[in-house]
Amino acid sequence: MTNSLEAPTIPITVDFSGGLEMLFDNQRRYAVSLPATDANGKPANISFLIDHLCRTLMKDPRADLFVLDRHIRPGILVLINDADWELEGEEAYEIQPRDNILFVSTLHGG
Amino acid sequence: MAPTLCAVCKTERALIKRPKNHAKLCKGCFISIFEDEVHHTITSSQLFFPGEKVAIGASGGKDSTVLASVLKTLNERHGYGLDLVLLSIDEGIKGYRDDSLETVKRNALQYDMPLKVVGYDELYGWTMDQVVETIGKKGNCTYCGVFRRQALDRGAKMLGIQHVVTGHNADDVAETVLMNLLRGDLARLSRSTSIVTGDSQSEVKRSKPLKYCYEKEIVLYAHHKKLDYFSTECIYSPEAFRGSARGLIKQLERVRPTAILDIVRSGEDMARLVPGESSSSCACKGQKAVAAVPAEDDMGGCGSTSGRTPGDEMAAMDKQLRENEAHEGLEIDIAKAVSEKTDGTEKQKGLPIRSANGASKGAPRQVLGKCKRCGYMSSQDICQACMLLEGLNKNRAQIQI
Ligand SMILES: [Zn+2]
Numbered sequence: 001m002t003n004s005l006e007a008p009t010i011p012i013t014v015d016f017s018g019g020l021e022m023l024f025d026n027q028r029r030y031a032v033s034l035p036a037t038d039a040n041g042k043p044a045n046i047s048f049l050i051d052h053l054c055r056t057l058m059k060d061p062r063a064d065l066f067v068l069d070r071h072i073r074p075g076i077l078v079l080i081n082d083a084d085w086e087l088e089g090e091e092a093y094e095i096q097p098r099d100n101i102l103f104v105s106t107l108h109g110g
Numbered sequence: 111m112a113p114t115l116c117a118v119c120k121t122e123r124a125l126i127k128r129p130k131n132h133a134k135l136c137k138g139c140f141i142s143i144f145e146d147e148v149h150h151t152i153t154s155s156q157l158f159f160p161g162e163k164v165a166i167g168a169s170g171g172k173d174s175t176v177l178a179s180v181l182k183t184l185n186e187r188h189g190y191g192l193d194l195v196l197l198s199i200d201e202g203i204k205g206y207r208d209d210s211l212e213t214v215k216r217n218a219l220q221y222d223m224p225l226k227v228v229g230y231d232e233l234y235g236w237t238m239d240q241v242v243e244t245i246g247k248k249g250n251c252t253y254c255g256v257f258r259r260q261a262l263d264r265g266a267k268m269l270g271i272q273h274v275v276t277g278h279n280a281d282d283v284a285e286t287v288l289m290n291l292l293r294g295d296l297a298r299l300s301r302s303t304s305i306v307t308g309d310s311q312s313e314v315k316r317s318k319p320l321k322y323c324y325e326k327e328i329v330l331y332a333h334h335k336k337l338d339y340f341s342t343e344c345i346y347s348p349e350a351f352r353g354s355a356r357g358l359i360k361q362l363e364r365v366r367p368t369a370i371l372d373i374v375r376s377g378e379d380m381a382r383l384v385p386g387e388s389s390s391s392c393a394c395k396g397q398k399a400v401a402a403v404p405a406e407d408d409m410g411g412c413g414s415t416s417g418r419t420p421g422d423e424m425a426a427m428d429k430q431l432r433e434n435e436a437h438e439g440l441e442i443d444i445a446k447a448v449s450e451k452t453d454g455t456e457k458q459k460g461l462p463i464r465s466a467n468g469a470s471k472g473a474p475r476q477v478l479g480k481c482k483r484c485g486y487m488s489s490q491d492i493c494q495a496c497m498l499l500e501g502l503n504k505n506r507a508q509i510q511i
């Protein structure tokens with residue numbers, strides 16, 4: 001992590017809505033510079049992004065409202081450039097520059 | 111990777127994968143199919159009549175916002191001739207409703223519908239903050255839930271409206287089916303699956319036009335139509351989702367998305383086996399209280415467990431089961447009932463059936479009447495809300511002395 005300035009990153013935007021923004025300092029949109037590869041040198045995918053968000057942006061002790069057993073909590077929808085992540089390979093989807101990833105909860109009061 | 115194309119128009123990029131049938135749809139096709147399906151639900155169950163005045167229970171949340179938007183669209187597209195009004199309840203929790211009421215006010219402008227906000231203080235003489243001051247935070251969700259259940263009906267009555275629609279979705283119904291199944295409460299299961307509750311005897315009829323809509327699709331509809339909605343948790347019940355039946359529903363959906371509608375349909379099928387409950391559904395809202403129908407409220411964000419901890423829930427369930435054991439002999443023989451039904455007769459009508467309180471002897475369990483205090487439908491002399499109010503008012507008197 002000492003050479004994080006030199007490590008290549010991918011610029012993306014990450015949105016939280018449907019109540020999830022409450023777990024992320026009540027901010028809906030973040031510009032994120034995501035490390036281009038994970039610790040094993042594999043290209044950054046959604047799984048890695050979720051980990052990264054928990055480590056760097058999560059401002060709430062209730063992380064389990066976002067992640068459960070290291071997977072996204074059932075009931076939270078993930079949209080990759082507005083498309084359901086189920087159409088894009090879910091956690092294995094490799095993040096591209098300028099991607100927009102939206103996490104929207106269906107779990108909060110309607 | 112080339113983008114997947116929409117299965118319907120075959121030109122636009124697919125953005126939605128439908129949970130009920132895995133169809134891959136573009137935004138435009140998804141929106142019109144979603145609306146068509148709600149229209150189908152409305153017409154096939156003859157929910158409305160031309161010129162009917164209908165109050166939409168509006169919280170500013172996703173479900174009621176989508177309901178308002180879709181009803182406005184369909185009312186104009188298909189000429190339902192409905193007179194639509196937004197009806198909001200203010201529980202009187204300082205700060206809690208401010209944002210959601212602002213959202214509803216914007217919705218009223220966006221959808222060009224009149225808005226009426228009714229407060230718990232107006233209806234009951236108590237705000238929720240005053241209730242909490244008096245009884246503490248523990249158990250206050252019970253009060254909130256009981257009050258809320260009547261609030262929409264009472265509010266509608268004040269407006270001279272006889273039909274309230276709420277945003278209950280398929281996930282809500284599936285959750286209620288599971289809970290009532292675990293409780294062995296077939297009567298309540300039957301009522302909760304019914305699209306309309308209340309009958310000719312009740313002054314206000316309730317219905318849920320989004321009953322077959324997945325919560326996932328409701329959120330996606332709101333997202334793709336850029337609807338203005340508000341999400342919150344009840345500040346008095348932040349942990350409501352932990353270990354709940356709702357969590358189970360969402361996990362099932364993750365493994366097999368069709369599970370939600372399958373549970374709804376199973377619930378409907380089981381409801382048909384409940385004597386005297388299938389056609390006219392609910393005639394006893396007063397009975398639907400405290401432990402009842404956990405998903406009844408889309409208005410509050412009190413989660414779906416009425417603020418109970420799973421521990422309480424399980425203990426209550428355990429007690430229930432032990433009580434029910436004493437009534438083993440009353441168990442319904444489902445297989446028998448089914449075979450008799452397929453004979454084309456309705457022989458199962460007189461079958462004894464286990465009731466919620468284990469008090470059944472095959473006779474009618476709930477005699478519907480009116481609360482002697484407030485006149486609201488109730489199976490007891492005094493309805494649940496009035497009972498709670500009596501306790502609260504005694505407390506207030508004591509404090510004042
Ligand atoms: Zn299409």
Ligand SMILES: [Zn+2]
Nearest residue numbers: 481484493496
């Ligand atoms: Zn009463």
